[in-house]
Amino acid sequence: MSSESKLREEIARLSKSLFDRGFSVGSAGNISAAVEDGMLITPTNSCLGFLDPARISKLDGDGNHISGDKPSKEMFLHRAFYETRPQAGAVVHLHSTFATALSCVSDIDEDDCIPPITPYVVMRVGRVKLVPYFRPGDAGAGDLIRLLGGRYAAVLLANHGPVVSGRDIASAVYAAEELEETAKLLLLLRESPKRMLTRENVEELQTVFGAY
Known part of the structure; x- marks a missing residue:
């Protein structure tokens, strides 16, 4: 089996895992992976x-x-992620419930909408930027991601959901799952005083684990 065939199988396997566990419903969401001569991406309106x-x-x-x-x-x-983040080997876009809910909240920090509440969101996702609303399929959203210059491995599309990149398909899927679970924590704790990781905590994670 060729490396591309193996990658196709891996995309299908991990996509099914996301669907079976409720990270994607119906025909929502799309996943891609870079290959030497372009990229593979899930088809439109596919489940x-x-x-x-x-x-x-x-x-x-x-x-x-x-x-x-x-x-x-x-x-x-x-494409915008691959063009601006050469280290990206895969991209996952979901309409997962809690991350999408957070993308609809009007008073989140647009430059850091998934704050460092746990070490793993720092290690696997990094700082997340809120990207203004564009209708699904509008190329303008890609232009906005290009303007970020590759500084973010993940973004939240306003009123739409997360887009997460990773060095390979497994890393991107795991990061998307971590973002979703962190969004869930943030919403559950929204009315409670929260203890965030300090700047020193974040810098230590970045140093020890090469976090984003």
């Missing part, structure tokens, strides 16, 4: 729980659709 690896879309380096089913309309988001 993450029932992907056929052979039908996953493939785009060339210029974003042209070259094989598989029609690609997700959110391919602009994925």
